[in-house]
Amino acid sequence: MKNIKIVSLAACMSWMLSLMFFTSCSSDDSNEEYKGGPVIESVMPSGYNEDGSLKPLTPVTIGDPKNYYVIHGKGFLTTKKVYFNDFDTYFRPTFVTDTDIIILIDEDTPYANSSNKLKVVTDKGTALFDFEIAPPVPTLTQFYPVNATAGSEITITGKYFLNPVVTLPKTADLPEVPVTVVSSTLEKIVIKVPENADLRYLAVSNISGTATSAYGIGTAIFDDVAYYDLGFPDWNNHKVVTDGTAEQGLTHLEKEMDAWGNLQGNWGWYDKLQPFAGIRVAVKAKVDGKVRLVFNGDWSNSPILNVTTKWQTFTLPWSAFSSSDRVQNISFQNLTANADGDGQKNTFYIDNIGFILK
Incomplete structure (x- = not known):
């Protein structure tokens, strides 16, 4: 019709x-x-x-x-x-x-x-x-692995990748850099990471326009794996899920938490924070609820995130935390409650923990 x-x-x-x-x-x-x-x-x-x-x-x-x-x-x-x-x-x-x-x-x-x-x-x-x-302007959903190094491959996903051109976009201090496309379909591109790509965004162009990644290469704390010893120990009894529903990459974390329960991170250390403006994290839940992002062990003064059943990426500036001279620990606490304020069990799905570039 x-x-x-x-x-x-x-x-x-x-x-x-x-x-x-x-x-x-x-x-x-x-x-x-x-x-x-x-x-x-x-x-x-x-x-x-x-x-x-x-x-x-x-x-x-x-x-x-x-x-x-x-x-x-x-x-x-x-x-x-x-x-x-x-x-x-x-x-x-x-x-x-x-x-x-x-x-x-x-x-x-x-x-x-x-x-x-x-x-x-x-x-x-x-x-x-x-x-x-002409195709629509491309959409760039994600890329993985985030912390890929020069000479390795990154997979970019999105839509409308017709005859795509991939670059590291021009910045105030650096020129645009062409990126080698290894293979491409309308929804997936594999590229070879050029030299000096760390902390640079990725851009995909077709004849209609350009889409730029929401985060930069080398900014991950957890994508499919954890970096800087800031992972999550097995005694949390959480799941590492690879089922095609990750917000970023192939893998995400899942944890059913009792009222006021938590997913506790390892105690690592990373203090090279000068290029970064804060932290990002993607979270969704089985039912709408709240989760506290516990940063560097401060369980009383850390941001509380309103979470829905769909992935949301939260960007949190350093000012949201009581300490921002290093990343030592990242944990999550369930604060879901009913109308009377009674704590409720909830399942949280967590992915794409990383840094926000300045």
């Missing part, structure tokens, strides 16, 4: 202006209807930019889904079908003239492994035109 679109007033006005422009510029002074098969001469954006200005009537060969375009040519009055990448695209017959079709590229139009063709089918024939559908 066709997905019928409602054309906005702005798009209609732009379309009318487009048709007026092309009518006035037409080389056919006789104004007689073209009698032959359809011919596509160009495709141009139609509508308004975010600042309210009209989009320029400039021919393009790449189109963005959910945007309007004018297909310009001749022989369109008997148009029956329009296809982008063989996807049957709805158009309003009232928005068709002999020389122009105004059309919205459907958001479900395929963009990968496609024909890269625009096709207009009329009673008098079919016209083809080279036209590419």
Whole structure:
């Protein structure tokens, strides 16, 4: 079933202006209807930019889904079908003239492994035109391992990785650095870590835009493994889970805690904190509740996190803690309670413990 679109007033006005422009510029002074098969001469954006200005009537060969375009040519009055990448695209017959079709590229139009063709089918024939559908701007969900070193491999996950370009983005002090892509699919990229990548973000670009990672290389305290002796001893009776539901990487921690119960971390030591602004941690729970992040053994003055049944990443500045000259211990205490304030059992899932870059 066709997905019928409602054309906005702005798009209609732009379309009318487009048709007026092309009518006035037409080389056919006789104004007689073209009698032959359809011919596509160009495709141009139609509508308004975010600042309210009209989009320029400039021919393009790449189109963005959910945007309007004018297909310009001749022989369109008997148009029956329009296809982008063989996807049957709805158009309003009232928005068709002999020389122009105004059309919205459907958001479900395929963009990968496609024909890269625009096709207009009329009673008098079919016209083809080279036209590419741009993917959405990429989304970068995560990468692992976080603390990968030069020459090793990192896996990046997300969406819309069509012909991806990966870089270490430019900073105030460092230039952009290209990153070697070992392999890629639309949702996964494997890269080789370049030299001097520590404490740098990753960026993935396609023809539509760029996505940058939420955290930097070398910032993990726990991703799939623990670093700096800041792990969690077995006597906690917690689970190390690898079931495809981790917030980051392949593994996360799970602990069923009685009322006021806890997951206690090892006593390690890391004090090279100058590049960092605080701590991040991803947490979810079996039921909505609260958990205290116990930092460096301070059980009375540490932040309390409101946790839901979905992963949330909490970013906590050093000012949230009573001591911030080192990371010595990270533990978690269940503070879930009912309306009367009575403590309740809850299960917590913990992942992606690391540093926030300044």
